[in-house]
Amino acid sequence: MKQEAQQLEKNRVRKRSMMIRFTDDELQFLKEKMEDAGFSNNREAYLRKMALDGYVIKQDFAGLSDVVYQLSRIGNNLNQMTRIANTHGDIELSELKEIKKGIDQIWQLLTSKA
Known part of the structure; x- marks a missing residue:
């Protein structure tokens, strides 16, 4: 043996x-x-x-910090608009355009990383 x-x-x-x-x-x-x-x-x-x-998939989430920042700004803008609407009953068109601009920036970030 x-x-x-x-x-x-x-x-x-x-x-x-x-x-x-x-x-x-x-x-x-x-x-x-x-x-x-x-x-x-x-x-x-x-x-x-x-x-x-085999291989290891390394994921890079560095670009997400820009998206999170932009989402935070939009959230702040929405909170301010909600306060204005509750206080005065109306919202400025310029404020809505600012929100749209922020959403467009986030969309650009997301589509450029894909």
Whole structure:
């Protein structure tokens, strides 16, 4: 038995190994992903394939700060208009145009990032 193990090790193409730790939940998720990919009986092959050929999607949300800022400005303008409407009963056309301008700026930001 020991001689067979030594012979297997000698003939092994991949001689380097790595250890990786998982939680029980992560292992269950890994098992499901393996089954979906058709690797249900060879975890080592699946992990090797993902490590060598897989990719990570990095999402950049830097542009969202501009959108959040513009939305905040529109929210402030709407609050001011609501106070004016409740106090005086009418709203200036120039205020509505300002809100429309802010919405147009947000739309431009969103469509330029897409």
